[in-house]
Amino acid sequence: MAVTITEISLDTLTELVNGWGTLPRQEDGRGDAPHRPVADIAARLGLPAHVSAALTPQALAHAADRLHAVFRADAGAACAQGLSRLLTDSGVRPAVETGADGGLRAVWSVDHADHALVAAAATTLRQYLADRGFTRIGVCAGGHCADVYIDQSPAGRRRFCSVTCQNRTRVAAFRSRRAAGVDS
Template sequence: MDCGGRTVTVSVLTPEVLVDLVNGWGARPRQEGLRTDEPLPRLDSLGDLSLPGAVRDALDADAVARVADAIHPVFAAADAPGCADRLTRLLSAAGARPVLAAAPDDTFHAVWSVAATDDALLAAVAVTLRTHLAEHGWGRIGLCAGAHCADVYIDQSPGGRRRFCSVTCQNRARVAAFRSRRAAGAG
């Protein structure tokens, strides 16, 4: 897609949009969660991607799935340096550059730009995760600890102890642990 030689600016997404994108469109979360027979979500279910209309309108399911698959390994990194390295490579691959934009009231705000419109979604996703990691640290993202689940989460809780993508996975793990303890006590 051509934007007349202009760069495209992208903004930080909400953590919820990022998680929905990765979990709904990523191959690994869909495979491990036994959801491969389910159709992919509708493109209009992605929420506010903060992309220019023409860029968003040009998105297709394959492009969204590629971005979800590209960002999933950042959440799966075993340590903070590995996470930083993976995310830095994605920011570089997308060609994301920080830009200072002037608002009509003569104030400034930071945005990110990419030269290739095909890289806009990857840049928006990578910038969102970069912003969250810079503010909250590596311990606030991860893969669900539930069995048969590779969904990602972004922990926004006050305690910062989240380990599951949802209450459903957390409850399944608790029930399995209870049954295991009960079976061990009966033997």
């Protein structure tokens, strides 16, 4: 039976990758323990109830790790290839269904419930990158951080996952310059 999916919020997408991805958790010392229970993230993914209820920590980690690879791509072509692979592997395809008001609405569909999470995340990234471009996503430039970000700012110059990482990096650079005798 086909499963209908919709795009997920960008904040939930980054939370999935940062909270459940293996590399971000290892890099900042969180180890194997994700920062929230499965039900917390599952409720916000917008997946059908039977799909959300069946999500496991392993499925979330696997999806997050596959998505992290797209964020860390160093060129637009590599990002496009990785994202295309996710879309192809999940078997996502466009569909149309009848809404509650009787009108038609565009949705995405997959044949297997276990592909729904990656498909929903990949279609979200696909739409965002098509609108904004490859340079609007990435991995935090802060030391000892592998969290991802999606730059939604007007200027499009974000390079850190959070203000905390940005401030830590600035303080470390200041201290390094000061220790070298070059105040600024």
